[in-house]
Amino acid sequence: MKVGFLFNHDALHQIRHTAPIIAEIVRYPQVEAVVLASSQVQEDHVRALIGDAARSVTFVSLVVTPLVAALDRALRFVAPFRRVATLRQNAAAFADLDVLVVPETTSLLLRERYGVTRPKLVWIPHGAGDRSVGFRDVARGFDLVLLSGEKVRDRMLAAGIIAPDNHAIVGYPKFDTIDAAAPPRLFADARPTVLYNPHFDPKLSSWYTMGRPVLDWFAGQDRFNLIVAPHVMLAQRRLHASVEHRLLRWRRAFEVRYRDLPHMLVDMGSERSIDMTYTRAADIYLGDASSQIYEWIARPRPAVFLNASGADWRGDANFAHWQLGEVIDDASELAGTLDRALHRPDAYRAAQEAAFAATFSRTDEPASRRAAAAIVARFG
Structure with a gap:
């Protein structure tokens, strides 16, 4: 055969x-x-x-x-x-x-x-x-x-x-390829690290409308490190089309100024963005529609979701993963949301463990x- x-x-x-x-x-x-x-x-x-x-x-x-x-x-x-x-x-x-x-x-x-x-x-x-x-x-x-x-x-x-x-x-099968050793340290300090993992979908992704406010907020604070590691296809194309949502969006070029900040790591598609290095190394997940959230909850930790499309998501199977963390509608809510994630890291542990068991x-x-x-x- x-x-x-x-x-x-x-x-x-x-x-x-x-x-x-x-x-x-x-x-x-x-x-x-x-x-x-x-x-x-x-x-x-x-x-x-x-x-x-x-x-x-x-x-x-x-x-x-x-x-x-x-x-x-x-x-x-x-x-x-x-x-x-x-x-x-x-x-x-x-x-x-x-x-x-x-x-x-x-x-x-x-x-x-x-x-x-x-x-x-x-x-x-x-x-x-x-x-x-x-x-x-x-x-x-x-x-x-x-x-x-x-x-x-x-x-x-x-x-x-x-x-x-x-x-x-x-x-x-992807889990069979992941190194069981501790992930590498990605920053010199011990600040909590947030992984920002926006999808490329032109309707559901937070990148097109909230990406810049999110990066600006992290750039201007000194409490968190940030890994910016979008879905690899976000960087592969400049024009993104959604057949299911009948929508086109143009991706702006990534601004170089964010790359020079010591507390921000930007990866637009290296091996580390696909081998779970970042999902294993970070402390808080920040995303929208990526399935990487299910790889993240292999080890339950806080997650935050950006509702950039104004979706009526409760009870919708397409947004089932938004039950695994707090959902916010505006980047101005980041400070309070991240504070709650730090102070209540196990708030969604039971939901994440149940979702992982059902998914894998x-x-x-x-x-x-x-x-x-x-x-x-x-x-x-």
């Missing part, structure tokens, strides 16, 4: 969600593993994550024509042009696979538009958040969906986008091993 793993994105944040499975699935003698990567950077990242298992894997480079590469240089900051073109121009590379494992849904174009019908398609969502975009009808196009836990499964079943017989709960299935067996077993059991 030939099982392919596709890595076809502008950034590297999806790789840890599926790459660990490769090291487990090559243990099956009937499996031939193939990694299909659309850049050398992605291939190198996969190799680093799977270590010696790379010797048992065939690596395929997905290339595009010079014209596509040139157009991508002009369009990459506004649209996923290269991602789609890579699928179209490399359709033949997928034709002899029995199974294709992906962490996103664009890959369905292979079947729906480019005539690649043979491989069974396996989807592992890259995150376990609550945004409505993760529960769209497009999920029905997959032959097997591997899920992190009961929360996501129950919502997908209720929406009718998965069936009782085409999914499995396997846990969260944890057993003695690594999630990546459970995922590999589920794929082989279904298609092997």
Whole structure:
């Protein structure tokens, strides 16, 4: 059985969600593993994550024509042009696979538009958040969906986008890649550290309307350190579009003046922004719509959410994570909110522990091993 793993994105944040499975699935003698990567950077990242298992894997480079590469240089900051073109121009590379494992849904174009019908398609969502975009009808196009836990499964079943017989709960393979050692110290002093982790969604993100007031507030105070580490896609593009909310927003350039402050660390997309360095090192989470909040509560700590869109969020499943901390509507509320977080650090501990247990299935067996077993059991 030939099982392919596709890595076809502008950034590297999806790789840890599926790459660990490769090291487990090559243990099956009937499996031939193939990694299909659309850049050398992605291939190198996969190799680093799977270590010696790379010797048992065939690596395929997905290339595009010079014209596509040139157009991508002009369009990459506004649209996923290269991602789609890579699928179209490399359709033949997928034709002899029995199974294709992906962490996103664009890959369905292979079947729906480019005539690649043979491989069974396996989807592992890259995150376990609550945004409505993760529960769209497009999920029905997959032959097997591997899920992190009961929360996501129950919502997908209720929406009718998965069936009782085409999914499995396997846990969260990304956790298998995280170093268990203590996170590094990121600041010279012992001030409490806040992680500001805005999403890129043009409606839900706090960055477009509240980002500057938030950074200005932190720049002008001396009680907290601040890590500014947005979702990596915020920095990848200048124009952000939301199909679900039918909204476009232009991202302003990040102001250099914030980078020179010793109590503020700015990371617009390094390895540390995707390997949980910051979610493990900080003391208070400040965000909006990112699924990283669920990685944060692996160790319960205070969280604050910025309601930049004026959402009527209570009772809305798309904002379930806002029950895990205090929600504020304006940056002027930061001082009092952060004070309460410091003085009552366990106020939301019970809610966070319950949410983590519902979101992530944890057993003695690594999630990546459970995922590999589920794929082989279904298609092997």
